[in-house]
Amino acid sequence: MASEQKTQIKQTTTWSAGPGCHGGCGVLAHIKDGKLVKIEGDPDHPWNQGRLCSRCLAMTQYVYHPDRLTRPLKRTGNRGQGKWKEISWDEAFDLIEEKMKNIRKEFGPESVIFSMGTGRDIGPWICMLAYAFGSPNVMFSLSGLACYSPRIAAVETVQGDYCILDAGQWFPNRYDNPRYKVPECLVIWGYNIPASCPDNVFGHWIIDLMKKGTKIITIDPRLTWFSSRAKKWLKLRPGTDGALAMGFLNVIIQEGLYDRDFVEKWTNAHHLIRTDTKKLLREADMGQEGSPENFVVWDQKREEPAVWDTKELEYKSSGVKPALEGSFNIRLDDGREILCKTVWSDFCEEVGRYPVEKVAAITWVPEKDIIEAARLYAQSKPASIHWGVPIDMTPAITPTAQAITNLWCLTGNLDVPGGNVISRFAFDAVAYALPGAKGVIKLHSKEADKKRIGADRYGPLNKFIWRAQTDLTFEQIFTGEPYPIKGMWLQTCNPLAGIGLDPKRWAEALKKLDFVAVVDLFMTPTAQLADVVLPSATFLEKDGVRTWWVPMQSINKAISVEDCKPDIEINFELAKRFDPDFRWNNIHELFDEIIKPSGMTYAELQQKGWAFPPEGHPSFPYNRFEKGLLRPDGKPGFQTPSGKVELYAVLREEWGLEPLPHYEEPPFTPVSQPELFKEFPLILSTGRRSPVFFHAEHRNIPWLREIDPDPIVEIHPETAGPLGVGKGEWVWVENWLGRGKFKAKVTIEVPPWMVMVPHGWWFPEREGAEPSLYGVWESNANLLIPMGHQGKDGLGAPIKHLLCRVYKVSKEEKDHEKET
Amino acid sequence: MRKKPEYGLLIDYEYCTGCYACQVACAQEYQWPAGMGGMKVIEVIQKLPHDKGYISYLPFPTELCILCTPRTRKGLDPACVKHCMASCMKYGRIEELAKIMADKPRMVLWVPRSGT
Numbered sequence: 017m018a019s020e021q022k023t024q025i026k027q028t029t030t031w032s033a034g035p036g037c038h039g040g041c042g043v044l045a046h047i048k049d050g051k052l053v054k055i056e057g058d059p060d061h062p063w064n065q066g067r068l069c070s071r072c073l074a075m076t077q078y079v080y081h082p083d084r085l086t087r088p089l090k091r092t093g094n095r096g097q098g099k100w101k102e103i104s105w106d107e108a109f110d111l112i113e114e115k116m117k118n119i120r121k122e123f124g125p126e127s128v129i130f131s132m133g134t135g136r137d138i139g140p141w142i143c144m145l146a147y148a149f150g151s152p153n154v155m156f157s158l159s160g161l162a163c164y165s166p167r168i169a170a171v172e173t174v175q176g177d178y179c180i181l182d183a184g185q186w187f188p189n190r191y192d193n194p195r196y197k198v199p200e201c202l203v204i205w206g207y208n209i210p211a212s213c214p215d216n217v218f219g220h221w222i223i224d225l226m227k228k229g230t231k232i233i234t235i236d237p238r239l240t241w242f243s244s245r246a247k248k249w250l251k252l253r254p255g256t257d258g259a260l261a262m263g264f265l266n267v268i269i270q271e272g273l274y275d276r277d278f279v280e281k282w283t284n285a286h287h288l289i290r291t292d293t294k295k296l297l298r299e300a301d302m303g304q305e306g307s308p309e310n311f312v313v314w315d316q317k318r319e320e321p322a323v324w325d326t327k328e329l330e331y332k333s334s335g336v337k338p339a340l341e342g343s344f345n346i347r348l349d350d351g352r353e354i355l356c357k358t359v360w361s362d363f364c365e366e367v368g369r370y371p372v373e374k375v376a377a378i379t380w381v382p383e384k385d386i387i388e389a390a391r392l393y394a395q396s397k398p399a400s401i402h403w404g405v406p407i408d409m410t411p412a413i414t415p416t417a418q419a420i421t422n423l424w425c426l427t428g429n430l431d432v433p434g435g436n437v438i439s440r441f442a443f444d445a446v447a448y449a450l451p452g453a454k455g456v457i458k459l460h461s462k463e464a465d466k467k468r469i470g471a472d473r474y475g476p477l478n479k480f481i482w483r484a485q486t487d488l489t490f491e492q493i494f495t496g497e498p499y500p501i502k503g504m505w506l507q508t509c510n511p512l513a514g515i516g517l518d519p520k521r522w523a524e525a526l527k528k529l530d531f532v533a534v535v536d537l538f539m540t541p542t543a544q545l546a547d548v549v550l551p552s553a554t555f556l557e558k559d560g561v562r563t564w565w566v567p568m569q570s571i572n573k574a575i576s577v578e579d580c581k582p583d584i585e586i587n588f589e590l591a592k593r594f595d596p597d598f599r600w601n602n603i604h605e606l607f608d609e610i611i612k613p614s615g616m617t618y619a620e621l622q623q624k625g626w627a628f629p630p631e632g633h634p635s636f637p638y639n640r641f642e643k644g645l646l647r648p649d650g651k652p653g654f655q656t657p658s659g660k661v662e663l664y665a666v667l668r669e670e671w672g673l674e675p676l677p678h679y680e681e682p683p684f685t686p687v688s689q690p691e692l693f694k695e696f697p698l699i700l701s702t703g704r705r706s707p708v709f710f711h712a713e714h715r716n717i718p719w720l721r722e723i724d725p726d727p728i729v730e731i732h733p734e735t736a737g738p739l740g741v742g743k744g745e746w747v748w749v750e751n752w753l754g755r756g757k758f759k760a761k762v763t764i765e766v767p768p769w770m771v772m773v774p775h776g777w778w779f780p781e782r783e784g785a786e787p788s789l790y791g792v793w794e795s796n797a798n799l800l801i802p803m804g805h806q807g808k809d810g811l812g813a814p815i816k817h818l819l820c821r822v823y824k825v826s827k828e829e830k831d832h833e834k835e836t
Numbered sequence: 837m838r839k840k841p842e843y844g845l846l847i848d849y850e851y852c853t854g855c856y857a858c859q860v861a862c863a864q865e866y867q868w869p870a871g872m873g874g875m876k877v878i879e880v881i882q883k884l885p886h887d888k889g890y891i892s893y894l895p896f897p898t899e900l901c902i903l904c905t906p907r908t909r910k911g912l913d914p915a916c917v918k919h920c921m922a923s924c925m926k927y928g929r930i931e932e933l934a935k936i937m938a939d940k941p942r943m944v945l946w947v948p949r950s951g952t
Contacts, residue, residue: 054864057919068919070860076867209853220921223851239881239889241853249888707855718870719863723856723877763881764889 023048026574027058027625031562032136032583033508033537034078034554035071036710037213039136040064042625043072045556045574052079052556052575061626062188062567064218070708074719078554079577083538083716083780085551086578095527095545098785105579108548113593115531115547116149119502125150126467128503128531129489131157133515134711137560137571138508140448140457140610141584143482145505147459148591148598152468153484157509159517160806160813161486162408164215165450169476169811170417173665176655177646179430181402182437183221186566186637188628191228195638197434198228201396203389204242205235205420206257206816207404208705214405216439216565222402231396233389235260237701238730238772239765248389251767254701255410255817256379258679260386261419263375265367265677267390268426274394275428279340282641282653283425284660285360286313286338287324288346295669297356299323303349311658312346313338314358321346329651329659359664366676378679378687394427398434406816409703411805412680413812414476418665419677425661431638438646440635442568442628443614447561449482456610460597467499474810475671485810487803493525503531507552507583512541513778513792514712517801517813518753520793535586538716541792544784551580558582561607561618566635567626568614570607673808683805684818692819696751698735699770700820702797712776727777727795729758731822732768736760739822746825749773751818754799757825771822773797841947843903845917846933847895850942851924854879854893858916858925865904865915874901874948875916895925897948903927905950 024047031039042061046054055075059066088108093099103111119127130146130153132138146154156165168178181202187193202225209219226232226245234243235250235257243249252260268274279285288297288311299306302321315322316337321344323332331338341364343357376383393399401424407417429435446455459465469492470485471477477485493501504526509515516522526532526545534546543549557580560571573582584603592598600606607618614627621627629635634645644652653659657666668675686693708720715721729749731741741747743762748755749771758773766772775798779791793799805814854877862868862875880892895916897903904914908927912918917925926933930947937943 066918067921067923068857068861069921070856073857073860073864073919076864209855220853220855220923223853223922223924227851239891241891241893244890244892245850251887708860719860722870723859764883765881765891 023053026572028556028572028574029562029569029626030072030555031560031571032138032555033552033713034075034556035069036136036713037069037071038134038216039555039562040213040216040218040569041068041072043068047574050575052076062190063185067220069213070720070723071710071714074714074717075554075556077717077719079556079575081538081716084577084580085536085538085549086580087551088579089549091547095547096786096789098544098783100549105581108550109589109593111548112533112590116503116594119531120150123500123502124467125464126153126499127151127501128153128505129484129501130154131504131506131509131511133157133509134163135508137555137562138583139450140455141587142505142507143448144457145587145591145594147457148595150460150464150594152459152465153489154482155484155486155489157486157511157515158813159487159803159815160411160413160811161481161483162413162811162813162815163405164408165481165483166408166413166476166811167403167417168450169480170414171421172480173414173476173662173667174418174421174656175425175430175661177438177440179424179436179438180215180565181217181221181400182434182637183217183225185221186437186628191224195433197398198225199230199396199398199400199434201231201233201247201393201399203233203235203393203399203401204246205401205403206406207242207402208236208238208240209242217402231392233392237767237770238704248385248392250379250381250385250389252379252381253685253817254406254699254770255682255685255814256679257407257410258412258416258419258677259370259375259378260381261416261423262367262370262677262679263372263379263386264390264393264423265419265426266370266375267372267387268394268423269364269367271391273391274426278428278430279360279426282661284311284658284662284664285340285358285363287311287359287658287664288313288321288344288356289359289362289664291343291355291357296664296666297346301348302346309657312356314342314344314356315339324658326657326659329653363663363676366678370679393423398432399427399429400424400435405703408812409815410682410817411807411812411814412682413807414668414809415674415677415680422663422677430661431640433638437637438640439565442563442566442635443611443633444635445563445568445611445613447563447610450564456606470810475667475673476809476811479667485806487806490522490525490803493528502529504529505533505535506542506546507535510536510540510542510712512545512789513796514776517798517815518803519796519798520754521803535583537580538780539784540712541778541789544786544789550586551578552586553577553580553582558584559603559607559622560584561610561621563611567628568611568621569626570618570622572622671809682814682817684814686819689819692752696819696821698820698822700749700751700800700818701770701772701816702801702818703775703815704730704772706774709776712778715778716780726759727756727774728761729822730761730763730766730772732764732766733762734768735771735822736762739824741822741824746830747822748825749800749820749822751800751820753802756795756797756799758795771820842929843908843927844930844933844945844947845895845897845903845914846926846928846936847944847946848924848940848942849892849894849944850940851922852877852893852895853922854891855921857919857921858895861915861919862901865907868900872900874898894944897946899949901948902950903948
């Protein structure tokens with residue numbers, strides 16, 4: 017009994033290394049003699065209510081893993097030779113300071129790239145370091161930034177704010193809050209439950225909702241847990257989501273299932289488009305004194321044009337009755353008469369190009385299923401859509417996301433209880449520049465941002481996404497144009513094994529650089545190519561703050577492990593060395609500033625653990641567009657150029673892109689590449705999630721690896737049979753770019769025309785030095801995916817829909833393996 | 837005479853998602869080495885007519901399950917039940933659990949070796 021009394025329990029919040037996910041769970045860490053002995057879900061926490069996933073429950077094996085990096089390492093051999101020397105933190109900081117300052121002096125600060133994976137809490141701190149150094153080039157290292165920020169940017173282009181599934185997460189008492197409504201129907205679009213909890217939603221909230229009666233529609237080529245239990249399962253061809261969304265819109269408009277009041281009151285459906293330029297008619301077109309920022313409608317009452325004033329958010333004349341449909345002749349400033357039509361007419365015309373039979377032919381989903389699913393969604397009140405990363409993982413991400421956004425807008429499900437609810441950072445407390453928000457941590461000057469790679473070429477990167485464009489940066493390492501890249505700081509980032517497409521070329525890229533620093537918890541294939549490796553900390557070993565989306569939470573340090581340092585402390589020390597004007601003295605001062613809009617100090621937040629924004633706050637739902645809570649001027653409406661939900665996106669027009677949603681066939685499909693398809697007759701989809709791994713992490717945790725020991729390819733029995741592939745046999749999955757070795761799971765989870773391979777596989781138990789690099793070239797899905805196929809706006813990448821062939825690993829290859 | 841079992845685990849396998857939290861929660865609670873543990877999750881994938889299918893997962897208490905007696909004595913739920921992400925496991929007296937079973941289909945009641 018005496019020994020049990022010594023166990024202390026510390027409350028904290030998950031985010032970052034450890035479970036690895038995007039966090040939010042409240043946990044109770046059991047600490048004895050300064051060591052973690054157990055971790056449990058916090059039953060009082062409104063996010064997870066005591067539940068906890070396998071990865072977090074394995075924390076004791078993670079924190080005290082014998083391979084954990086515990087001291088800074090300096091390379092002593094050639095890159096990749098696996099020869100390292102332990103050094104002190106002071107030596108490590110001095111070395112990094114000297115090398116990076118030399119690059120800055122000779123080539124400019126922009127010549128160092130600050131590269132992250134799916135950043136989690138590291139996002140703000142890597143920006144803090146980059147900006148202190150003076151580089152605008154913070155890079156999310158996936159081709160086309162194809163995870164989440166494209167969706168955020170696309171949604172903001174339409175409605176000015178992002179939104180997510182409403183599972184009552186804005187209320188401490190959740191589903192029991194009388195203002196909350198359980199969605200009647202939930203569309204799960206390219207998402208599976210594997211406890212990875214992406215996008216700031218606890219995946220199992222959906223299970224809670226199903227128990228309360230929510231009907232499910234799944235859109236997924238795979239038979240998933242959700243599609244097993246769905247009212248409708250649409251088994252679409254990967255990459256055709258845009259066509260399916262247009263098909264839904266077609267059914268909803270044709271059958272009059274949309275919310276006409278919402279369309280009339282809150283969208284730019286009435287605004288006029290010139291048929292000569294195909295651009296929106298602006299007030300300035302009709303007279304020189306007119307503003308180019310104001311739009312024009314046709315007033316049916318007076319039978320003349322009327323001006324929508326985007327500053328006042330009202331018509332310049334009173335009693336305007338704007339026409340929703342039709343074409344009208346408008347006299348311009350130069351005396352010409354130009355035929356104009358309403359956005360609604362144009363939008364309906366575009367949607368009309370997607371009749372159900374055509375959509376069925378594109379998507380391979382039967383017509384009947386498309387119609388029934390569209391009706392079920394549109395007729396359920398409220399209804400919500402929850403989407404996953406496959407939406408981002410196609411070059412035409414933006415028009416796809418626009419079409420889906422239009423679905424929840426047109427059906428009146430935006431910011432209503434149980435619908436898609438606008439998600440702001442809790443208390444509008446923003447740490448750093450994320451799409452749509454400017455935070456406390458920023459570059460010193462706009463001038464410094466001018467060198468950011470891709471910002472001049474791609475509208476969304478100029479307007480919402482404050483990152484370097486990954487594909488352009490990657491090429492610039494090889495070309496040196498328009499300026500040389502000389503160094504890279506990689507934090508929570510393992511491009512050789514996880515986030516890098518065409519990963520062998522990533523290895524080449526790293527070897528070209530003068531200086532590479534890696535911050536991680538374990539040695540990785542990527543870290544093997546660094547000059548210096550710094551040991552960072554799990555969430556249990558650090559203080560932190562989390563405000564996306566709700567509640568606002570503190571991460572509270574519970575333990576220390578040897579010489580490991582939290583990422584923020586590593587970056588803080590170096591930021592001070594790089595920037596004489598660095599303005600914070602310690603990390604708590606910085607946290608205080610980040611959460612200042614809440615009126616709380618960091619110490620107060622740590623006391624409370626978490627806090628919800630109060631009613632009436634812009635970060636608290638519902639119906640904020642009606643209450644004037646979304647715009648800085650307090651007027652009802654949205655933060656878009658027109659103040660409306662933009663069915664026709666003004667920003668897209670300004671960026672020279674198609675303003676209306678539509679479908680584009682992806683670059684490597686049976687349809688776009690019929691010749692390649694003859695040689696590679698299977699659709700290759702990648703990135704199936706595992707319940708026990710987060711991306712490239714956790715292969716070294718025994719309790720987790722036991723559950724998912726091998727890289728698996730899912731192949732349908734009808735496809736495996738003729739190839740002579742049986743259950744558990746090793747096969748090559750190959751295309752024109754490369755091949756990977758996977759163990760066959762012969763299963764009906766995939767259709768006969770597709771195989772699915774997981775990403776992120778390497779073998780921490782194998783040799784780290786080259787050529788092995790922990791076996792990273794053996795079962796790496798990314799060897800089959802190219803870089804450089806981002807969409808027209810720099811976003812998206814073809815990750816879920818390539819082509820391949822499958823054949824058995826030969827006996828000779830197996831024998832060779834046994835010998836080596 | 838052998839003592840009759842009194843306690844069991846009720847699983848609502850309609851909602852078990854195969855997240856493996858129960859399996860790892862057990863491994864953590866008793867610090868089992870990988871390969872051992874009181875809970876194993878089973879996957880069943882069944883083909884259905886009309887090109888459909890159904891995936892079920894089922895937590896199965898192994899010979900090493902002790903129904904978390906050290907925890908339940910203190911009034912706590914077993915580690916697996918406590919952490920179940922889908923909240924689809926319930927610990928209790930066999931008769932009580934059997935009554936709940938009548939409420940809905942797709943349920944299974946386990947009475948492990950140590951349910952005494």
